[in-house]
Amino acid sequence: EVQLVESGGTLVQPGGSLRLSCAASGFTFTTYSMSWVRQAPGRGLEWVAGINADGSKKSYVDSVRGRFTISRDNAKNSLDLHMNSLRAEDTAVYYCARDWGGYERNFDYWGQGTLVTVSS
């Protein structure tokens, strides 16, 4: 059974830093791209960052480029999102999602989400 379990969400002050993690199991992690998707309270879904299967290519939405870094550890089946210079508008539930694996679909599995609140 595919499982994605996020952790690390908490209350953080503006300008602060945070690391989110996603533990993956139940599939061959090394053959899938992975992404982080967020949802601000009462708002729609926003793709934040993606990383390809071997970690050599990373992409970001413009609003987080230069502040957030996505990374993965294929030996540990884990995905991270390092978040710096956090702003109030980064407040959201952050989801880890399985992305492209060569089967013509993406985002077929999601974690339960972890809440990040940026506030003083």
Added chain:
Amino acid sequence: DIQMTQSPSTLSASVGDRVTISCRASQSISSWLAWFQQKPGKAPKLLIYKASSLESGVPSRFSGSGSGTEFTLTISSLQPDDFATYYCQDYSSYSRTFGQGTKVEIK
């Protein structure tokens, strides 16, 4: 960057109605479009991929069509479990973009 525009933003319908949601891409994305259903407090669920392919386990009353820049999600006969918010999503490039969502409400 590709922009995805859904219409309508909100839709009021009754059980048994045929429901259609539209999604427009700002440039051609071929058939690299997915549809998701999301209920409050839950993660999104993949319904349709590559514009018209039904994800395993999804009821056949859901269907998708379109290519290029114009896409449609159709629910042939709305069921009580279908009241939710629906999102289209482009995956034609390394960046992924979601539409703003369509909330399907009970009429």
